[in-house]
Amino acid sequence: MKLLPMFTASVIKTALTTMIAFSALRRNKLRxxxxxxxxxxxxxxxxxxMAIGRGTQQRIQDQISSLGSNLLIVFSKSRRDNAxxxxxxxxxxxxxxxxxxxxxxxxxxxxxxxxxxxxxxxxANGRNSMTTIVGVSPDYLRIRDWRLTSGSMFTERELRNAAxxxxxGSQTARELFGPIDPVGQSVRIKxxxxxxxxxxxxxxxxxxxxxxxxxxxxxxxxxxxQLTGDEYPSLVMLQIRSAEFMSAAEEQITALLxxxxxxxxxxxxxxxxxxxxxxxxxxxxxxSMITYLLGGIAGLSLLVGGIGIMNIMLVNVTERTREIGTRxxxxxxxSDILLQFLIESITLSLIGGSAGVGLGYAASAACSMIPNxxxxxxxxSVILAFGISFAIGVFFGFYPARxxxxxxxxxxxxxx
Amino acid sequence: MLATNSxxxxxxxxxxxxxxxxxxIRAVDGVSLRIGRGEFxxxxxxxxxxxxxxxxxxxxxxxxxxxxxxxxxVDVAKLTRSELSQLRNQKIGFVFQSFNLxxxxxxxxxxxxxxxxxNPHVPMRERQQRAIECLKKVGLGDRxxxxxxxxxxxxxxxxxxxxxxxxxxELVLADEPTGNLDTRTSIEVMELFKSxxxxxxxxxxxxxxxxxxxxxxxIIVMRDGQVIRDEPNHSRLLAIEQMAQLS
Ligand SMILES: Nc1ncnc2c1ncn2[C@@H]1O[C@H](COP(=O)(O)OP(=O)(O)O)[C@@H](O)[C@H]1O
Ligand SMILES: [Mg+2]
Numbered sequence: 001m002k003l004l005p006m007f008t009a010s011v012i013k014t015a016l017t018t019m020i021a022f023s024a025l026r027r028n029k030l031r032x033x034x035x036x037x038x039x040x041x042x043x044x045x046x047x048x049x050m051a052i053g054r055g056t057q058q059r060i061q062d063q064i065s066s067l068g069s070n071l072l073i074v075f076s077k078s079r080r081d082n083a084x085x086x087x088x089x090x091x092x093x094x095x096x097x098x099x100x101x102x103x104x105x106x107x108x109x110x111x112x113x114x115x116x117x118x119x120x121x122x123x124a125n126g127r128n129s130m131t132t133i134v135g136v137s138p139d140y141l142r143i144r145d146w147r148l149t150s151g152s153m154f155t156e157r158e159l160r161n162a163a164x165x166x167x168x169g170s171q172t173a174r175e176l177f178g179p180i181d182p183v184g185q186s187v188r189i190k191x192x193x194x195x196x197x198x199x200x201x202x203x204x205x206x207x208x209x210x211x212x213x214x215x216x217x218x219x220x221x222x223x224x225x226q227l228t229g230d231e232y233p234s235l236v237m238l239q240i241r242s243a244e245f246m247s248a249a250e251e252q253i254t255a256l257l258x259x260x261x262x263x264x265x266x267x268x269x270x271x272x273x274x275x276x277x278x279x280x281x282x283x284x285x286x287x288s289m290i291t292y293l294l295g296g297i298a299g300l301s302l303l304v305g306g307i308g309i310m311n312i313m314l315v316n317v318t319e320r321t322r323e324i325g326t327r328x329x330x331x332x333x334x335s336d337i338l339l340q341f342l343i344e345s346i347t348l349s350l351i352g353g354s355a356g357v358g359l360g361y362a363a364s365a366a367c368s369m370i371p372n373x374x375x376x377x378x379x380x381s382v383i384l385a386f387g388i389s390f391a392i393g394v395f396f397g398f399y400p401a402r403x404x405x406x407x408x409x410x411x412x413x414x415x416x
Numbered sequence: 417m418l419a420t421n422s423x424x425x426x427x428x429x430x431x432x433x434x435x436x437x438x439x440x441i442r443a444v445d446g447v448s449l450r451i452g453r454g455e456f457x458x459x460x461x462x463x464x465x466x467x468x469x470x471x472x473x474x475x476x477x478x479x480x481x482x483x484x485x486x487x488x489x490v491d492v493a494k495l496t497r498s499e500l501s502q503l504r505n506q507k508i509g510f511v512f513q514s515f516n517l518x519x520x521x522x523x524x525x526x527x528x529x530x531x532x533x534x535n536p537h538v539p540m541r542e543r544q545q546r547a548i549e550c551l552k553k554v555g556l557g558d559r560x561x562x563x564x565x566x567x568x569x570x571x572x573x574x575x576x577x578x579x580x581x582x583x584x585x586e587l588v589l590a591d592e593p594t595g596n597l598d599t600r601t602s603i604e605v606m607e608l609f610k611s612x613x614x615x616x617x618x619x620x621x622x623x624x625x626x627x628x629x630x631x632x633x634x635i636i637v638m639r640d641g642q643v644i645r646d647e648p649n650h651s652r653l654l655a656i657e658q659m660a661q662l663s
Contacts, residue, residue: 009536009537013537016532016537023525027519322514322516323516323518326512326516328501329475329477330504330505330510330529330530331501331506331530331534332501333498333501334497336533410472410477410478413512413516
């Protein structure tokens, strides 16, 4: 029953004390500003660094997820590692039969496509364009989560027949055909005419910054037999039904491929399976570690700012010894004095904190003009900054405030 | 105990001993006093005779080493720190030799200051009104927005007196209130004290100057921490007249 009036009284008390503290800070504007500067710079640098870190992380994650979702990629080791390519060439390669076996036998695989690629020059309309042909199966677009803006993907039948059909990337299409719809047009690759049956939506840069819109996607049969002469796909992309089956699928595929490649128990895999989620997690771990590390280093400047506040509050307390003595004489309790100076230091650091958040936003905006920097200021880091500023105000303000509160009023009133 | 009711201050064998290294300093050495309501007391004595120490004890800023101090019949030694703060806030007004006003703060805000610490809380409007009233009472109704450095010494001391009055105390304690003032402004301040005392406020002040003490109704003289003389001021009215002519 008595709690409410007590609570109201302490709210009023705090409000009054805050007013006293504010008027004290106003009396010393320049000094207050200079003192807050340490906190301003500290908070601004923490926010900016966290924003840059987050932005970078987001960008990398976008690139990883632009690969598709629930993705497994199987590489053959000899393909990836050229030094051992000649050794045991036959058995160490992935084959189209491997791909078919995976499709047949592993039930959690939703879609699968081999991939062969080669850079070529494409000609049409008397124009030419450097582009990459990618030989895949009809499932490829589904695996990559990639849509067409017009036309359609080639069919299983066209794949079996090694038809000369192509789905064209947006940039290649623009280079060869300008603004007109390329579907139905013809393009020549290595003197062979291909009919364009679909136009891909723009996807932007992929992992490692490679341009993904500069593509011609054709059946792998056509690519291997007529264009590249490859006997084996360089990699196989698989989409798993859902995230929970990823690791099981990885194990099953490993077992299947080991069996098909006749690897005895002691021998290492001659292929490698990369799990998209694992890449994403690893990258996330590394980038957040770097972000927190840098943020922590920037946070050290907050410590310096806090010491600045403590220093100026000590000066304040000494300078205002007579004021403190007077206040005690006219009825201030030690707790009133403590609260007054504590609120002063908290106000100082919170003002510094808010100015720092503002400066942090401005610095982040400025950084976004640098290519490849896309800072994202998160609400979390703003709240964190305010929390830390508050804590600094309390922590570094407490000692000076306690000193003020415990002054002997008689000595304080005599102080020259 | 009937006598206690009408007395504001009762001291019984009050002692305050300081230790400066090996040496024991008896700043106040066995003072017994009774000061009744409406008295106007001057404490005189040479420097170091213990006047300030006695005043600090009367103002509850300091505890005596031994002896008893009853303020309006209440034994001050039995109060908590927080109760003492409220006592100083509501029952006692302090006037200092060096004014002790907050600089860069207006006269009105200075006078309001004690009300910030008053329990229960005094609303802002009332705080301001009471501060302005008190400033009018000390003749500074036209200076409420001035900062201390825009006021003369006498005016600053009058702001300080207004601050001492804002919570309508029964007792005003003033340690050498005219010590930093010239003769004319000293007389102004003493006239003000006199009118406050006429209004019923008990005043105890310390002064070196007999001319200033002449305004008081009772003069106590101290030496070496002891009261060596304590008598009514018979020549008061005559002295006041003469002083008034001086200014
Ligand atoms: N805090 C203290 N510590 C030690 N001695 C003190 C202290 N305060 C006052 N004294 C001594 O007590 C005596 C009385 O001082 P004070 O009351 O200030 O005298 P007055 O106000 O009459 O000049 C002096 O000898 C002074 O030096
Ligand atoms: Mg003195």
